[in-house]
Amino acid sequence: MQRARCYLLGERAVVLELEPPVSLVSQQRIWGLCQRLQQNEQxxxxxxxxxxxxxxxxxxxxxxxxxxxxxxxxxEESEVLLAEPR
Structure with missing residues (x-):
């Protein structure tokens, strides 16, 4: 698993940033986490x-x-989200 660092960006934003290199598996995990967090009320x-x-x-x-x-x-708990082909 790629190392990630989290930090505040201004007063309202929190960023998760992965160490290079970019990989498809890590990007799929980002998409999966994105989908999961869209339901979070906070x-x-x-x-x-x-x-x-x-x-x-x-x-x-x-x-x-x-x-x-x-x-x-x-x-750390995130899972891969496989994108549907277009």
Whole structure:
């Protein structure tokens, strides 16, 4: 599993960033985690990127520091999401 680091980006965003290199399996895990977190009531928006994932929090003052720890744990528990062919 690629190492990940989580950090705050401003007051509302938490970023999960993977160490290089970019791999398809890691990207599929990002997609799977993105799909899972879209249902979380504490998260306003989930933005998947290449080798990263950004969360916009609904209540940043109360949840930001906890979100870093939770995002790291969610990444460790994440599973691959296979994209449907187009």
């Amino acid at each position: 998260i306003a928006e989930v933005i998947p990127g290449m080798n990263n994932l950004t969360l916009l929090l609904r209540d940043p003052q109360l949840k930001a520091l906890d979100a870093i720890e939770r995002l790291q744990r969610w990444w």
